[in-house]
Amino acid sequence: ADEPLVLGIETSCDETGVGIVRGHTLLADAVASSVDTHARFGGVVPEIASRAHLEAMVPTIQRALDQAGIAASDLDGVAVTAGPGLAGALLVGVSAAKAYAYALGKPLYGVNHLASHICVDQLEHGALPEPTMALLVSGGHSSLLLAPDITADVRPLGSTIDDAAGEAFDKVARVLNLGFPGGPVIDKYAKEGDPDAIAFPRGLTGPRDAPYDFSFSGLKTAVARWIEARRNAGEEVPVADVSASFQEAVTDVLTRKALRACRDEGVDHLMIGGGVAANSRLRAMAEERCAAAGITLRVPRPKLCTDNGAMVAALGAEMVARNRPVSAWDLPADSSLPV
Numbered sequence: 001a002d003e004p005l006v007l008g009i010e011t012s013c014d015e016t017g018v019g020i021v022r023g024h025t026l027l028a029d030a031v032a033s034s035v036d037t038h039a040r041f042g043g044v045v046p047e048i049a050s051r052a053h054l055e056a057m058v059p060t061i062q063r064a065l066d067q068a069g070i071a072a073s074d075l076d077g078v079a080v081t082a083g084p085g086l087a088g089a090l091l092v093g094v095s096a097a098k099a100y101a102y103a104l105g106k107p108l109y110g111v112n113h114l115a116s117h118i119c120v121d122q123l124e125h126g127a128l129p130e131p132t133m134a135l136l137v138s139g140g141h142s143s144l145l146l147a148p149d150i151t152a153d154v155r156p157l158g159s160t161i162d163d164a165a166g167e168a169f170d171k172v173a174r175v176l177n178l179g180f181p182g183g184p185v186i187d188k189y190a191k192e193g194d195p196d197a198i199a200f201p202r203g204l205t206g207p208r209d210a211p212y213d214f215s216f217s218g219l220k221t222a223v224a225r226w227i228e229a230r231r232n233a234g235e236e237v238p239v240a241d242v243s244a245s246f247q248e249a250v251t252d253v254l255t256r257k258a259l260r261a262c263r264d265e266g267v268d269h270l271m272i273g274g275g276v277a278a279n280s281r282l283r284a285m286a287e288e289r290c291a292a293a294g295i296t297l298r299v300p301r302p303k304l305c306t307d308n309g310a311m312v313a314a315l316g317a318e319m320v321a322r323n324r325p326v327s328a329w330d331l332p333a334d335s336s337l338p339v
């Protein structure tokens, strides 16, 4: 086959991901997560994450190669997340990718984490339309990005000015004593609750507010205050209703702003990625609103939405296909790498 065969390494946060793709075809997606180790701290501890990446790196590469059933010598390149992310965690992946690529005599491609969250959708739905509007929502980022060319031109339109969407899910879950990470649990409880039970605020949706920026810290505080008042009054907290109403507020703002960006920029394709894209209400609401607006929605399956190596490989393969420049051997890990 002449489609590029690429191995991708992702270590920007707490998942050690190694994926292998051939063009738009997923061949392997091996992920080792240290999330359970972080759970008792209520969030990701950077030093623990770096250490866990170091231990998981070589076995995870081996697992991906076994899954794909390919010989490493057949690879057309090794791609790695160069940033943004946790500095120490990124460094482990970048060092491993350099060593591996150099030893094999293969080209190295440093890629942007946000761009690969978008590009992964090629493994689900084929070639990305150009331009694509992307809503990226995870524990570390919440951004609206316009992507005329995923390998070379991704423009940030707006992002959160305080908490990321996933961070808000995690913090609200913490107040409700539901554990970490909070998103999946709140998603589950919300299914039994009434999304209109409590009117929580929609941040930055006023006529004079930045149209594509997000703010979730006020919402998080409003939810915490509401729960506190209930507890102080000796009343039981209706977990399902709080979850559903909070989730409704987040997804309402996310979809409203994403659709507005599509309309303003004249883009008729929206992709949603990042861990929060696994949220069932976000998916349903986006489907409904995109259908009404004549916009084609692309959301990868949940396993491809959370951090993984396949997304890095997908972007690497696109770079090979388009003859994009190779990274130098002194490629730095950049914790605040811009798109």
Ligand code: KG4
Residues within 6 Å of the ligand: 013, 137, 138, 139, 140, 141, 165, 166, 167, 169, 170, 181, 182, 183, 184, 187, 274, 275, 276, 277, 278, 279, 280, 305, 306, 307
């Ligand atoms: O993309 P990801 O795996 O890692 C980061 O780069 O942050 O995203 C993890 C985030 C966490 O905040 C988690 O609570 C959230 O995604 N998340 C969800 C759901 N599943 C994961 N949030 C809402 N609903 C979900 N079903």
Ligand code: ZN
Residues within 6 Å of the ligand: 113, 117, 138, 274, 275, 306, 307
């Ligand atoms: Zn991510």
